[in-house]
Amino acid sequence: MRLLEEAIILTCADYGIEATRIEGLTGVWLNDGSPRKICAMGVKSSRWVTMHGFAFNINPNIDYFNNIVPCGISDKAVTSLAIELKREIDMNEVSEKLKNHLAELFEMQLI
Numbered sequence: 001m002r003l004l005e006e007a008i009i010l011t012c013a014d015y016g017i018e019a020t021r022i023e024g025l026t027g028v029w030l031n032d033g034s035p036r037k038i039c040a041m042g043v044k045s046s047r048w049v050t051m052h053g054f055a056f057n058i059n060p061n062i063d064y065f066n067n068i069v070p071c072g073i074s075d076k077a078v079t080s081l082a083i084e085l086k087r088e089i090d091m092n093e094v095s096e097k098l099k100n101h102l103a104e105l106f107e108m109q110l111i
Helices: 001-013 062-067 080-085 091-105
Strands: 020-022 025-030 036-046 049-056
Touching: 001 025, 001 036, 001 049, 001 091, 020 091
Parallel strands: none
Antiparallel strands: 020 025, 025 036, 036 049
C-alpha cells in the first residue's frame, strides 16, 4: 500500500502538487493547512488472495462526494488534480506518468 501511495505522491509532484500521507489514514492527501484527500485506497482479501486498488481523483465531478461520507472520514475534504490545477487534466498523460512511477517503485520493466 505504501508503494501505491508513493506512486500517487510522485505523480502529483509531476504536476507541481505536494502530496503526502496522514498518519493513521490510508490514501494520499494534500495538506497545506486544510487536509484534502486526492486518492483513496483499499484492500480486499478473499480465499487467501489479496487485491489492492486505488481511486486517484483526476477530473471527477466532486459534487457527488457531498452525498456520502468518503472513506468514513467526515472532517476532511476531497479534491482532484483538476480542482488543484484549475484545469481539466489529460487522463492518458496521468496514466503514463503513474505507470512509469509504479514500474520504478515495483522494480518492473514495462514492455
